[in-house]
Amino acid sequence: MNLIQEALKQGRNALSEYESKKILAEYDIPVTREILVSDEKGLLEACRKIGYPLVLKACSFQIAHKSERGLIRTDIRNDEEALSAFGDISLKMKGVPGGVLVQEMAKGKRELVVGMTRDPQFGPCVMFGLGGIFTEILNDVTFRIAPLTRADALRMMRDIRGAKILDAVRGMEAVDEELLASILINVGRIGVENDAIKEVDINPLILVGSRPVAVDSLIVLDASD
Template identity: 45%
Template sequence: MNPLKTAIANQQTALSEFQSKRLLSAVGIPVTQETLVQSAKEAVAAAKFIGYPVVLKACSWQLMHKSEQGCIELNLTSARQVQDAYDRICEKITLPLEGILVQEMVAGQRELMVGLSKNSQFGVSVMLGFGGIMAEVIKDTVFRVAPFDRVEALDMIQDLKSNPMLAAFRGQQGADLAAICRTLIAVGQLGLTEDAIAEIDINPLIISPDGSIKAVDALIILQRKDSL
């Protein structure tokens, strides 16, 4: 079933990370390989299938700030570490969970963030910026009103003050600009075609050393019923 329709049917105010990334993947946005599991045994099996290292995350549409609540375990390299991490997460979280997300560990020193918002004055607006721990300090972001084409998406990239970091950088290949453009356009189209979506937040969108990109975390907020 469509994750957006499922969320609406369940009267959720947001999509979980797993639901959000399923929806993004459906419109062609690259996301992490991941599996939603319900037990430590399933987590170990999923980690073996995905390949180490992996990340474990608590998954719930009510859980919007996972890192602040200590429910993310990074760089797990063995079955024992996965099992212990699963148990620790379950002990910390008291709200209902959709499950535990077992996710590939994506390497990359360069991080972007992509967002979408809606308002009565500007309509659907797409944001691109540099993400990661320095995002709030650098504050390097650009905006465009959707819909727009590849030329305008490229303009967004060029308008970033830090855009030289997207070229070949310290032995890493240049970022796949075409994939970034497709992601920006797809986010805008999703906001235009789905009235129920109020906001989209992809952060981080990691650029791997080979230049490919993947959405490592994502959140989709739904419109309040009284605003539809």
């Protein structure tokens, strides 16, 4: 992929969130609607296209953990709030390449995590589990060696202790299992088909109704070659 090769030529070991989601979208993985901007004019145009409420994030291949650094603003509801958040994030990003991501606010209470890592012995492996803050707290995840079959993906969904989060509960719809299975399969494909990709991290993958949507993502590259 040109995006990956260009990043490797620049000596980079990661893609930005915006770039990472472009890769996901190429593999038919649903991602949030978003626009990368670099100035106030572009910001306001993007806000009108995406629509309020929305989220603003710092976006750079050099920044992996945005929330810990105060580089995410959520529930922005008007131009004034957008301009204020943009100014604050831009100030904190001074000297860092990249821009500000204007992103739709995915409305859903259930957060999942999907990832791909390369095991020295088994090669690309797909990970699935509870996402958001629960990823580190509960460590409720399961792994499979890629490539995955549909049966593998469906089994992964039921292997986690918190599998009931995927069911219809408290007025929320049951997950679209076929779509979630295709996401797991396609994350495995990313690893199988792209040797230069070392890791894929989608966290959170939010259930918007029944539909899983990648809200944040990081792709780590293997620059050793």
